[in-house]
Amino acid sequence: MIMAAPLAISLGDPAGIAPEVIAESWLRREEQALAPFFVVGGAGVLRAAAASREIDLPVVQISAPAQAAEVFGSALPVLGEEDCVPSFGNPNAQGAALALHSLTQATALALSGEAGGVVTGPIAKSRLAEVGFIQPGQTEFLADACGLPHDAAVMMLAGPSLRTVPLTVHEALAAVPALVTRTLIESKARIVARALARDFGLPAPRIAITGLNPHAGEDGRMGTEDRDVIAPAIAALLAEGLAVTGPHPADALFAAHARASYDVALCMYHDQALIPIKTLDFDQGVNVTLGLPIVRTSPDHGTAFAIAGKGTASAGAMIAAIRMAGECATRRAA
Template sequence: MTASAAPLAIALGDPAGIGPEVILGAWARLRAGCRAPPVFVVGGPGLLAACAERLGIDCPIVPIADPSEALYASAAGLPVLALLDGPYQPAAPSPDGARLALASLQWATKCALAGASCAIVTAPVAKSALAAIGWDYPGQTEYLADACGKPYRDAVMMLAGPSLRTVPLTVHVALAEVPALLSAELVSHKARIVAAALSRDFGIAQPRLAIAALNPHAGEGGQFGDEEARIIAPAIAALRAEGIEAFGPVPGDALFTPRARETYDAALAMYHDQALIPIKALEVDEGVNVTLGLPIIRTSPDHGTAFDIAGQGIADPGAMTAAIVMAAEMAAARARA
């Protein structure tokens, strides 16, 4: 990793979940391996110190007043912006905890937009807890798009791991609604964003995009549906005419075999589970949620708050570690571009 001029900002997530412990665990793991990029956590110095003490995580907390102090503070421990705090109460979600999570996300976003951080890494939040305090976004991705002045459709979710990258073209909707939401324009619009991001943020000069079919056997010549011929194939033709190396529609049951995965840099899936099942099966401890199409970089571990195991010291920090490393690598790639 090449250090960026500005540090990474890490948003706390819901403090009652596993966010605090995986943040601490990831930083301790990276520091022990001499791979820790400059970072700071947005808020929670007392909370994180209490978590480290309770779980026996070797991670000294260094309160800072400004992101610019993070580089020097990291020599002594994990820098934490001391503008927000709260008690450490694992497995006990509350409105105050949701407010702390939201404030941390808001401040982290402001830091990224102002150039005080080179990227945001977000710990998991509980969408229901945020909704209960009046937050009206479907998730952190939509909030970030709005904060960046972008329409939701331009914020593309990609799930990434060491051996696979997948992009769901439709996300949190009922499966029955998916066919009506698909269009050639949707497929081509999101594919363009993915191709541009793979080039700019991942250093892939000519990204290869595999486009999944919607129906079994890619529709079997129209016997199982016509979306492949009517929607997906025309979108692929349009992308190829623009110089984007896209191919398909590839049947979903053939798209994620070891041999198939060697032929593309990202797979675009038609619906949520078509994209997330393979990434979670293959990259369960290293999966990263990456938001593409925004002027700022955002990554997140591909898991939830896990309230049921919070505070027990058994949460694996692997995905948070991977999210931090990927954010740093993306920031370095943008700096080189």
């Protein structure tokens, strides 16, 4: 098997829970069969975060990603000297600057091929904006770094029970109907199909597409978008040979028997996609960015400043994000 380069992990906001769950992920590397990884910056923060969980964390600072694999078995590799004073639960400009540096460097290493992919720790976007971050979020940052339009980077939430893709993401619910277009549905479905084939080993992924309205509109009695926009998009995708079905009433699509009939659900808006994944797989949910030339995953949770440094945050989603990035990177390397 061709092995991918080590994964680069961006630190996220050092005042949040990312440093401690990264430390625990390294501690559980063998138990969880994680691919080798290194963290960009924050050696002191990582040591302090590990101590808050009573983890004796050996850290070795490396000067090049290629050194990570040889270090990984006995210590957590950290690339570079950049660091800040630990301030768990109290985000500040110094920490935001470190988070932005870590994200920028980790992305560049994935683009150069020195890293097999990037796993991004959660950030506080308002804090990053104070130090020069101009994108709405990390997904858009990755798209810009790859030279792609923002709508070419597709968010997928993945867990052991379910994969979902929101067609529209951080939009007010009142704005969603006008944003649901045939072009957007067809474009995102194609990106999802290609990515699941390339990165997840599903050569003909089954895509279930939800309706927008209750009961998928009931043939226009509860809204016409399902009949006039979503159904024609599905017909066009079927004509291209994609394995798509729908529009499905969203209230029944996530029952256990229904989930067995598809590989991913393409949903019309944020909560339609995120409520089921967070209900079923909250501690193991992974945010995967599809459509990029690099592998990118992230735990599907935020900075959780309120519990940072208290030793109570679950590392499950970070472990799942690292595992998924390693699996995707290995498929691409092959």
